[in-house]
Amino acid sequence: MDQKDFLVIGHITRDLVPGGSHAGGTAVYSSQTAHVLGCRTAVLTSVEADYDITQVMSGIDVRRIDSQETTTFENVYTPAGRVQTVHGLANQLTAADIPESWTRAKVVHLAPIANEVDPEMIQIFSNSLVCLTLQGWLRGWDEDGRVFARAWEAAEHILPMASAVILSQEDLLDDAMLHAYKEYARLLVLTQAAKGCIVYFDGEQRLIPAPAVTEVEPTGAGDIFAAAFMARLHQTAGNPWEAARFANEIAAQSVTQSTLTAKIDQIRKYHSEHQ
Numbered sequence: 001m002d003q004k005d006f007l008v009i010g011h012i013t014r015d016l017v018p019g020g021s022h023a024g025g026t027a028v029y030s031s032q033t034a035h036v037l038g039c040r041t042a043v044l045t046s047v048e049a050d051y052d053i054t055q056v057m058s059g060i061d062v063r064r065i066d067s068q069e070t071t072t073f074e075n076v077y078t079p080a081g082r083v084q085t086v087h088g089l090a091n092q093l094t095a096a097d098i099p100e101s102w103t104r105a106k107v108v109h110l111a112p113i114a115n116e117v118d119p120e121m122i123q124i125f126s127n128s129l130v131c132l133t134l135q136g137w138l139r140g141w142d143e144d145g146r147v148f149a150r151a152w153e154a155a156e157h158i159l160p161m162a163s164a165v166i167l168s169q170e171d172l173l174d175d176a177m178l179h180a181y182k183e184y185a186r187l188l189v190l191t192q193a194a195k196g197c198i199v200y201f202d203g204e205q206r207l208i209p210a211p212a213v214t215e216v217e218p219t220g221a222g223d224i225f226a227a228a229f230m231a232r233l234h235q236t237a238g239n240p241w242e243a244a245r246f247a248n249e250i251a252a253q254s255v256t257q258s259t260l261t262a263k264i265d266q267i268r269k270y271h272s273e274h275q
Contacts, residue, residue: 003104004061005039006031006231007128009121010111010136011090012045012053016074023056025071026111026133028260029223031060033250034107036268037231042102046090046116047071056260063099067091071114084147089114095121104128107230111223112136119158131164131230133223138171149173159184164233164240166191166226187240189229191222196248201240208244210252217258224263225251249274 013025027043035041046065047053053062069088076083093116108128110117113136122130140150151173159165165185169192172178182188188200196210229247236242253270254263 002040003101003106004042005105006034006041006107006109006227007044007102007105008034008041008109008111008227009044009093009098009117010109011071011093011113011116012043012047012051012057013113014051014070014072014088016072016087021072022260023053024073024219025113026109026135026223026226027113028056029220029263030109030111030133030227031057032260032264033224033227033267034109034231035059036264037228037250037271039107039231042105044093044097044102046093048090063097063102065091065093065097071116073113085145086114086141086147087145090116092116092118093121094118095124098124107131107234109133109226109230111226114139119154122158122161129163129230129234130161131166131226131233132159132162133166133226135168135171135222138173151177155181156184160186163187164189164230166222166229168222169193189240189244191225193218193221197225197244199240199244206241206244208241208248210248213252213256215255218255220260220263221251221255224254224267 008027008031010027014021015024031043042061046067047070049066051070067090071090072088074085108125108130110132137152141147164187166189182200190198225247228250229243232243232246253266257263257266
């Protein structure tokens with residue numbers, strides 16, 4: 001296995017929708033975005049042996065750890081908000097699962113969606129730009145699988161080791177959490193959907209607005225933002241302001257389309273026209 005530009009670690013999911021299911025998870029949206037932006041991309045994941053991810057991961061080098069289950073989510077939207085349930089969990093992912101050559105990837109995205117990524121693996125990537133999206137470490141669930149928000153006890157230990165930390169406004173428990181994470185992380189990006197993002201870096205904070213577009217379907221926008229941000233951060237030798245501007249542009253293009261394929265095609269078209 002050759003050295004990679006972009007490595008994503010996290011579960012590919014089965015997302016239940018009316019009438020069926022489709023593959024999802026941060027690993028899918030992040031890796032496909034990195035791939036279309038020109039990165040040699042790989043994914044470490046865990047799914048059932050018979051779960052076909054060939055099409056959704058086209059062009060991506062995948063190391064899959066076979067599991068008894070595939071991580072499965074169901075989202076039900078009610079007047080009171082989204083109710084999310086987890087129906088199955090694939091295997092945990094640890095440093096022992098990572099091919100040795102992949103530990104030298106230029107960019108590494110630790111991308112948990114159900115607390116499946118051992119955060120201690122951050123320590124094996126000594127020469128990589130390692131970025132974290134925190135969503136999966138900030139989720140718990142009860143005995144019925146009902147998902148709820150929770151604090152992440154490892155944050156104070158892990159965040160200082162990351163090159164960048166990306167956190168959604170929706171994942172904040174309170175203002176105190178944001179204040180603490182700003183102190184822990186050397187570079188923190190708080191995404192705010194259509195508003196854009198706030199970048200906290202080197203004692204400075206800047207609101208980077210997103211372009212106005214007609215939103216059709218927002219699924220995966222945060223994951224797409226994260227991949228674009230990381231790729232641009234590497235390309236610019238660490239310019240977070242330019243990385244955020246670029247990521248806003250790419251994520252905005254994705255929400256104008258309704259399916260994964262259409263989103264990636266739109267990103268490819270936009271990127272080729274604006275290089």
